[in-house]
Amino acid sequence: METTKKMKMMSLDQLKDKHLGEVGTIERDKYEFDLKIEILGDMIKSVRKERHLTQEQLGELIGVQKSQISKLERNTRNVTIETILKVFKALKANVKFSIEMNEGEFKVA
Amino acid sequence: METTKKMKMMSLDQLKDKHLGEVGTIERDKYEFDLKIEILGDMIKSVRKERHLTQEQLGELIGVQKSQISKLERNTRNVTIETILKVFKALKANVKFSIEMNEGEFKVA
């Protein structure tokens, strides 16, 4: 099993944001990772913990039972984008998505 | 504050397959965007175009009909993570996911 690797990093963009905002008061966390089903749940859990919420509280914010949150965090199954967005929106976390590709890497079979 | 920048090393295979440009100048495209259902399809389409594939060809790579690809690109519905990963994997594109949050922004209702 893979352990949760929580990588905190500060990007240039964040530095800019920080300077634009109130000096030194805005702490911004960014978690970035290769998208895999197995990691998503861990991310939900991480952010929820950071917000000091119980599964039940998060569930209330979204409008679902705590069991639902548990399932999501435990990666018991596939998830739809909509569900992911609902959760992170409730956690007031900004979700970004990026796609990287090397030019010319591709060959049609 | 440390930035962990891990630009992927280029493999020899990638260099070999590179058909234009000089050695060592493989361009890497990165599309980053706030995750929204409406945008995902556009991204699939963009990357597919960049790979010079038709919907039918992409479908073959994944093992689905072209109509399926059309539906995905046209954002006709919600999508699961699994499907997203399947598509971008076939396109040899690296999918990243990031979550940003401001500390202390959160208030429990």
Place this chain on the structure above:
DNA sequence: AAAATAGTTTCCATATATTGAAACTTTTTA
């Protein structure tokens, strides 16, 4: 303009994601 290719839509079946309720287990607190 006709043919060929590419993309879209509809109809429909099947698989599975979402969800609640309740019982259960684990962790925390008094």
Place this chain on the structure above:
DNA sequence: TAAAAAGTTTCAATATATGGAAACTATTTT
């Protein structure tokens, strides 16, 4: 250590994502 709180699992219902087939429209090519 007993009670309370937090988290997990199971059972079951419903909604909906995935997918193929075929007819359709749009675009490109000859």
